[in-house]
Amino acid sequence: MAIEREDITGLILAGGRGSRMGGVDKGLQSHHGLPLAMHALMRLAPQVGHVMINANRNLGAYEAFGVPVWPDALPDYPGPLAGFLAGLERCETGYLVTVPCDTPHFPDDLVARLADGLIAGDAEIAMAASHGAEGVQVQPVFCLMKTTLMESLVRFTTAGQRKIDRWTAQHRCVEVVFEDELAFFNANTNDELRQLQQRHAR
Numbered sequence: 001m002a003i004e005r006e007d008i009t010g011l012i013l014a015g016g017r018g019s020r021m022g023g024v025d026k027g028l029q030s031h032h033g034l035p036l037a038m039h040a041l042m043r044l045a046p047q048v049g050h051v052m053i054n055a056n057r058n059l060g061a062y063e064a065f066g067v068p069v070w071p072d073a074l075p076d077y078p079g080p081l082a083g084f085l086a087g088l089e090r091c092e093t094g095y096l097v098t099v100p101c102d103t104p105h106f107p108d109d110l111v112a113r114l115a116d117g118l119i120a121g122d123a124e125i126a127m128a129a130s131h132g133a134e135g136v137q138v139q140p141v142f143c144l145m146k147t148t149l150m151e152s153l154v155r156f157t158t159a160g161q162r163k164i165d166r167w168t169a170q171h172r173c174v175e176v177v178f179e180d181e182l183a184f185f186n187a188n189t190n191d192e193l194r195q196l197q198q199r200h201a202r
Contacts, residue, residue, distance in 0.1 A: 003115040006049035007094045007193060010111070011087035012040045014055040014062065014101035017077050020188045025057050027101035032200070035189065039104030041065055047111035048097060052090060054083035068122050072187035079162050080141050081153065088150040099145040101184040105200060113176050121174035124149060124189065128173040130184050136177060138202060140164045 013026030014037045021029070027037030039051065045051050053069045055062045056077065062069040070090050072082035080098070089094050095118075097111050107113070110128065118126035128142035128200070149171065156167045178184070187193035 001119065002058070003095060004049075005047070005111075007052040007127075008048045008111060008115065008144070009052060009087070009091045009093045009096050010048035011083065011091075011096055011098045011118065012044065012053045012101050013080055013098055014039055014053055014082040015072050015083050015086075021190055021193075022178060025061075026187070027053075027055065028061055031104055031150065031185070031187070034192075035061075037101040038065060038103055040099055040101050041105060043104065043108070044099055044111075046099075047108070049093060053086060053101075054086050064108065071158075074157055078157070080161055080164055081157055081167060082142070084145070084158060084164075085150070085153050088145075088147055088153060091147045094147055095144060096147055097159075098139045098141055100186060102188065103142075104196070105183055105185070105186055107180065107183050109179055110178075111140060113178070114142070117148070117174050117176035118144055121172070122187075123172040125168050125171050125172040125173040127168065127173060127175050128184070129170040129177045129180060130181040131177065132181050136175070137181070138165075138175060140168065142184070143168075144153060144182060145168065 018026040074082040114126040128139040
């Protein structure tokens with residue numbers, strides 16, 4: 001049984017410190033004249049029924065994108081799981097899918113393929129993976145999950161745990177492999193942002 005697009009909420013993760021970019025708000029860095037997070041929003045919105053953004057700074061700038069913005073559910077920038085939790089707490093659909101704000105060219109069929117993989121594998125979580133020089137590379141922040149996992153994540157984070165793979169290992173998880181490794185190229189540093197802009201020069 002396929003998962004309907006309307007039953008999936010998309011969450012753009014823009015809550016990080018941006019420490020490898022000198023502490024800037026990464027999602028607001030310009031890429032071809034638009035903030036990185038806006039590229040992610042435009043790519044994700046057609047694939048899901050609803051969209052939210054997880055951000056901890058410059059909330060007004062993100063709210064100007066026209067979708068709900070929620071800060072981390074936990075203090076002190078503890079990482080992506082805090083964003084997952086903020087999304088699960090606000091999600092009103094059966095499924096939540098997460099994408100980072102710094103990977104503007106992720107696949108157009110990301111959500112549909114994750115959803116198919118989740119159903120086919122009778123799983124609770126489906127994660128993207130890509131072929132790289134060192135074999136298959138899991139992309140854990142590209143993650144589709146059932147919203148019934150919220151209580152599990154609350155328990156995990158309340159216990160002080162912060163690692164995505166440790167949490168997902170507690171659940172039925174499938175990996176969905178995408179052939180185009182470059183679709184998952186992310187701009188963690190200013191140099192990588194320049195590479196991204198050159199690779200997708202207009």
